[in-house]
Amino acid sequence: MNNPYLPQVAKIIDVKDEAPGERPIKTFKVVLENGNSLNHRPGQCAIIGILGIGESMISIASSPTRKDCLEFSVMRLGTVTSALHECEPGDTISLRGPYGNGFPLDDWKGKNIVTIGGGIGQAPLRPIVQSILDNRSDFGDLTVIYGARSSHDLCFKDELLALEKDGPASVHLSIDAEEPGWNKFVGFVPNNLLEIKPSPENCIAITCGPVVMIKYVIKNLLELGFTDAQIFTTMENRMKCGIGKCGRCNVGHLYICKDGPVFSYDTLKDLPEF
Amino acid sequence: MTTYTLPKDKLPEFLSALSDYEIWAPVKKGPATLFDRLDDLKDVDLDLENQPVISKKAIFPQNEPLFSYDRKGTVTETDLNAVKNTIVFGIRPCDARSFTLLDPVFEGDVPDPYYRARRSKTALLGIACNDPFVNCFCTSIGGSPFGREGLDLLFIDCGDLFTLEVITETGKEITGKASSLLSPATAESSEQIAQAATDKIKRHIDLTGLPEKLASLFEHPVWKEFASKCIGCGICTYSCPTCYCFDMQDETTLKQGRRVRIWDSCMFPEYTLHASGHNPRATRTERFRNRIYHKFKFNMDNFHSYSCVGCGRCISLCPVNIDLIDYLSRVKETE
Amino acid sequence: MDIQKLRDEAKRALGRKExxxxxxxxxxxxxxxxxxxxIETKEEVDQLTFSPLCSLSLVNYLTIEGKPLLPADEKKSKAKKVALLVRGCDSRALNQIIAEGGISPDQLYVIGIPCSGVIDLKKIEARFPHTPDPVDVVEENGNYIITINDQSHTVPVDELKAETCKTCQYPTPLTCKKLIGDKRAGNPPQYEDIQILEAQPPEEKWxxxxxxxxxxxxxxxxxxxxxxCYCDGCILEKLKPQWVKRSVDTNENFMFHITRAFHLAGRCISCGECERVCPVDIPLMKLNRKMEKDVKELFDFEAGLDPEVKPLLNTFAIEDPEDFIL
Structure with missing residues (x-):
């Protein structure tokens, strides 16, 4: 019988300082040591960690269409993520998963896609963007709306700026407060969304970020005419087992690790605690 | 159903005949009666006057090493083949039934190998409750003091002798090992004792419509009132035969370490605390409410059963008289 | 004790607008x-009771996370007070916490009740099992008169009283606004059970x-x-470093209980509730009373006698004995 608690060994092949802000974020490129692929879907997560320290559920920040490695963008917050930040290329970490449902990208084919991210919340949205870019003709317009506290907290800045320049997607970056040299939107992400006013016509909107941001983004999307079923989010909670048994990540009767992390607002709006 | 009798004074011999098994039973530890692995058969103390804690640990241990690792990062899986055939003797019908409620949790989409290893190798030999305890309310929640659900064998205390009801094939196998001690029972049924026991249960609650009621009360101020006297310990969850939440921790010594899972409690703030400091269930009110909802609403949504067998331990052990029956009754009356 | 006097006093207290x-x-x-x-209104006062069954310390509710019913904006309610019933041990707990800066005495209105000791629930429930209906218990002339369904039972106090209460030195609240009932004299210090443990060789103690x-x-x-035990963020919950492993085994349990006993040295007020609520009957008061005895012998200090006296282990005196330092 397959033991879901046993981790695989993964090797770090690259570490990038993603956002040097107050709560630093690093992006780790890793490969499974046995050379296997994880066969994940965009939006799924994996539990990564260091033996002797512990594990954390982290969303996989790369699309399965990018086969050379898996990427994890990790903010340094607790015991495990602090230890991960000490890791260098060549170090090994433990990895199990993938976990959760992932985004129903197949259902979204032929549609326009809007992602609305805040802070580290762009990480789970990135595989959507990558998957669409890698299968560009399957989807309609792609709009990336993304903001962070400051320019130092923006993740994937270079690739998003490149994307904006090359034009396969429209990209709208923002920061919360004025900064010298910043000529894009200043203000909170939900407000930027209202500025951009994406059309709900044949469109799916996916948002991830701090809970407060998600709530206002959903409110504003509804105002723009999106229906509950057109809005998706991906959530997090403290997790341990990853398979819906240890109890702690529930929102109502659903477990984020197993039944999520991706929920349509249609499902979410009826859950207590949301 | 096959039924035998066993003279009470032959109980040690009966258990000796089962020496191939690891035996768990109620034992006296100081003044407390606890379920524990028996080192010596003499230690068995059915102690029918006290409700023993905690039988779930025979199958769901408080600490379960998942695997070990060394400094080089070599992982060694816990050898689940080493789990011995086990007998839990003297378990109460409610506690035996609790495993049937834990099964869907630990099986589910992704089966849990540790639970399965123990569960599949454990026989449950129950003792009927002739004398239910003050807070027993099993009959209100689908059980009974003579309930057979989950049991392989049921022992019924009939004065000088036990009547043994064989419930499953495993039960039959076990009685086969001690057949020389057993006599076929006369036709006399245990129904009268069972009825007398059921009549002794003094606490009742009609749970009809409770999940629907809870669905409409999530934001009701009654939860704050209920939780106001809770002191936030984990006694209710740890003593509960159907509570299964756990933590996973890496515990390392100089040379090696192990990843271990340990019972956790939804009543502790740390249980849901994010590394960022955000806590989705930051107050006692939210934690208390989640406990009740998990047992009486969410579990119903997910597995079509309550996560409660009516053993009453959370009521009996609560230091501040948080009385589940009382609270659920009040929930039903709340508009 | 006259319940009516207690209720009258509670009414008077609730009548004060602060x-x-x-x-x-x-x-x-x-x-x-x-x-x-x-209780928020005078109308609810008739619920109030007091008897030897009142075991839990209400002082817990002054320091508990998300204090019950306290207005969210505590700054605004600086002028507001909470009225609280205390027994002798509770009053010492209050004094100790006030001395430690954990509670401001300005926020309290303390009603004291001289206590004759509480009944050990485990003992009385073992004596009268299957008792779902509410009962009445009063203490009279060395007996508890227990009324269950209009039937009276007389049990000698000694058979049911909590062990800790049998050696209580301070049954009468030391600091309170109002005292309901007559003062009670305490027992002289008594540590025979501890001396027996002390006399054991280390292996036996172990x-x-x-x-x-x-x-x-x-x-x-x-x-x-x-x-x-009102620390905000108990050391047992710390993960960095993790002082006590989550694994529940004899070693880690030792670490937990010894750490807790040390943190209570010079602070424990011997209410005995820890021991009474233990679901597996660990005699925790033997640890706490050993600490109490040592603190008394070494420093001539007793916890919680005076809210003005600095906590023992937060202070240093030049004449402090140091022969226990290796």
């Missing part, structure tokens, strides 16, 4: 149980505590029912 609510005891939901209660701690399930009922 008093937000009163923390007291009411009859519990069944049998011998008593429930803490939070064995004794190993047996005790091996059965601890770490439900933390002892810690959470302790009026002096």
């Amino acid at each position: 008093i937000e609510y009163l923390i007291g005891y009411k009859k519990g939901s069944y049998g011998f149980r008593i429930s803490p209660c939070f 064995q004794f505590w190993q047996n005790q701690f091996s059965r601890c399930i770490r439900c933390y009922a002892c810690r959470n029912s302790c009026p002096l």
